[in-house]
Amino acid sequence: MQPKVENARKNLMSHGKKALLKSGYGGIVIAELTAECGMAAGTFYNYFKSKDDLVSQIISDDWAAMLKKVKKQMAGPEDRYENLRCLYDCLAGFQKKYRFFATGSVVKNAAIIRSERNELQLLYDIMADKIRRETELSMLNFGTTPENAAYMIVQICMVAGRNPDMEFDDLWSFLHVSSPVFRG
DSSP, X not given: OOOOOXXXXXXXXXXXXXXXXXXXXXXXXXXXXXXXXXXXXXXXXXXXXXXXXXXXXXXXXXXHHHHHHHHHHHHSOOOHHHHHHHHHHHHHXXXXXXTTTTXXXXXXXXXXXXXXXXXXXXXXXXXXXXXXXXXXXXSOOOSSOHHHHHHXXXXXXXXXXXOTTOXXXXXXXXXXXXXXXXXX
């Protein structure tokens, strides 16, 4: 009989995340993961329904940490450059770690895809609130609803963040030159 493993869920999450980041979804093998954690393979299912459930939880935890950082930035001073830089850096970093997120998931489980849409909606809502506040202060006017503007900004940052050759200042220069909204 195997001894009880302290912090089993935390250990599974930690080792699972390492495997996911190193080798992708296919790199997580339940038997190997549980052996690394010093537990029987069946013990995994005391903490997670499936490998998809583990991956979903790992991604959700990192996404929640990223959302917290973006929300804190958006609640601060009205500095468009720093606000957009934070959004871009967070999204680019997240996508670098989880290449399959928001790019047609490798995991085709409906729950993960549904979760992905819900998680993106949380980010759209943070950005829409920021845009709404700046619009009310007459600091910003996109000529569309805050929700549509938030969607477009997040999508631009996500697409730009996927390009390993693009720096934030390239995006800022493009937006600054092409849109009066980002000037001033």
